[in-house]
Amino acid sequence: MAIEVRVPTILRSYTGGAKTVEGAGDSLSALIDDLDAKHNGLKGRLITPEGGLHRFVNIYVNDEDVRFLGALDAKLSDGDSITILPAVAGGALGFAAAAALLGRPSRRPAAAVPAQG
Amino acid sequence: MKNVLTIDSAIVDAIVAHARRDHPDEACGVVAGPIGSDLPTRLIPMDNAARSMTFYEFDSMEQLRVWREMDDNDEEPVVIYHSHTATEAYPSRTDISFAGEPGAHYLLVSTRESDSEEIRSFRIVDGVVTEEEINIVDATVDA
Numbered sequence: 001m002a003i004e005v006r007v008p009t010i011l012r013s014y015t016g017g018a019k020t021v022e023g024a025g026d027s028l029s030a031l032i033d034d035l036d037a038k039h040n041g042l043k044g045r046l047i048t049p050e051g052g053l054h055r056f057v058n059i060y061v062n063d064e065d066v067r068f069l070g071a072l073d074a075k076l077s078d079g080d081s082i083t084i085l086p087a088v089a090g091g092a093l094g095f096a097a098a099a100a101l102l103g104r105p106s107r108r109p110a111a112a113v114p115a116q117g
Numbered sequence: 118m119k120n121v122l123t124i125d126s127a128i129v130d131a132i133v134a135h136a137r138r139d140h141p142d143e144a145c146g147v148v149a150g151p152i153g154s155d156l157p158t159r160l161i162p163m164d165n166a167a168r169s170m171t172f173y174e175f176d177s178m179e180q181l182r183v184w185r186e187m188d189d190n191d192e193e194p195v196v197i198y199h200s201h202t203a204t205e206a207y208p209s210r211t212d213i214s215f216a217g218e219p220g221a222h223y224l225l226v227s228t229r230e231s232d233s234e235e236i237r238s239f240r241i242v243d244g245v246v247t248e249e250e251i252n253i254v255d256a257t258v259d260a
Contacts, residue, residue, distance in 0.1 A: 010217050056217060058177045065177045085184055086217020088163075091143050092201045092209050093171035 003031055005082040008057075014039040023082075028059065029072040031082070046084070047072070058085045122222040122238040123252040124148070124196065128160050133234050135162045136200035136226045143200050144226075145173040149187050150195035157195040157222075172211070173199045196238075198224035206235040208246050216241035222249070 002022045007015050015021050021039065025031035036043035046054050052071070053059065059066045060083040066074045076082075128148055136144045145165050148157035161183055166176040187193060197218060201209075206225035208216070216223060219242045227235040240247045 008217070010219055056215060058180065060177075060181055063181060065181075067177070083181065085180060087175070087177070087215060088145070088147075088180060088197060088217065089167075089172070089174040089215045090199060090209065090212035091167070091169065091172035092204045093169070093211055 002078060003076055003080050003082060005031070005035065006084065008084055008086050010086050011042065011045055011057075011084065014042040014045070026076055027072070028061070028066055028074040028076060028082075031076055032072070055089075056087055058087050059083070060085070120240075120247065120249045121252050122157075122196070122224070122249055123155075123254060124157050124224075125256045126253050127256065128157060129236065129251075129253055131160050131162075132198050132224065133226060133236070136202075136228050136234070139165065139200070140228045141170045141202045142168055143170065143173040143202055145175065145197075145199040147183065147194045148196035148198070148224075149190070149192040152191050152193045155195060159192065170202055194218055194221050196224050197221045198226065200226045200228050202227075203229050205229075206237040208239055208241060213241055213244055213246060216244075219243075224251075 003024060005021050005023055007019060007021060012018065021035065023031045023035045023038070025034050032043050032046055046057055046059070048054055053067065061069055061074055061076065062081055132146070132148075135146060138144070143165055144162070146160065146162040149159040149161060150156045151158070163175050163183070164179055165173040167174040184194075204227065206227040208223060208225065212223070223239045223241050225237050225239070236251065238249050238251045240249060
């Protein structure tokens with residue numbers, strides 16, 4: 001099955017400059033593995049060594065932030081559309097403190113999500 | 118890549134006003150421009166979802182909406198701006214770590230002095246910060 005993925009400028013070095021690539025998988029995690037097989041190194045820009053979603057990117061499934069859909073466990077179906085954007089953040093605060101702040105979603109979802117988000 | 122940011126004085130004034138309005142919290146936003154033009158034309162003040170004096174973060178859903186809108190208009194984020202409210206207008210380590218738009222000018226405004234602003238612009242590519250000149254133009258004269 002095909003899932004369209006829109007890739008931001010900063011990650012297009014992994015896709016040969018392509019703005020849009022196709023991948024497959026029944027979860028975000030599986031999709032990222034599939035993308036990494038075709039575009040070596042992409043996974044490392046999306047997932048931390050600890051196995052969580054990288055805070056430097058936002059990933060959306062059909063216009064919803066995946067952090068509110070179960071993050072890497074988010075279920076995907078054929079025809080879904082994925083958008084990856086660079087997270088825009090920063091400020092005078094030290095990096096460690098900023099990272100801690102970003103560990104949680106800035107907007108609370110209506111339904112409960114796994115703690116992993 | 119040009120080492121100068123050319124920007125209309127009215128846009129700079131509006132960015133400073135936004136930074137002053139949100140002080141002591143950090144303010145942030147984007148100035149979109151036609152793809153490839155390197156010319157910031159459309160100011161989009163963004164919410165600081167962190168509402169913090171030392172940190173800013175675009176709301177992810179607002180960002181998606183704005184980035185889509187730019188796509189639809191054949192625009193790109195030419196300038197990404199934010200304020201520092203107690204420190205100088207120079208990218209922090211956090212700013213550098215997060216800088217994810219290699220084509221953008223990162224404009225910083227410091228509002229730590231109540232009667233004057235420090236405004237500086239940078240390219241941040243692969244963790245390397247390069248300061249650039251800001252050429253403020255007055256469209257009412259130039260146009």
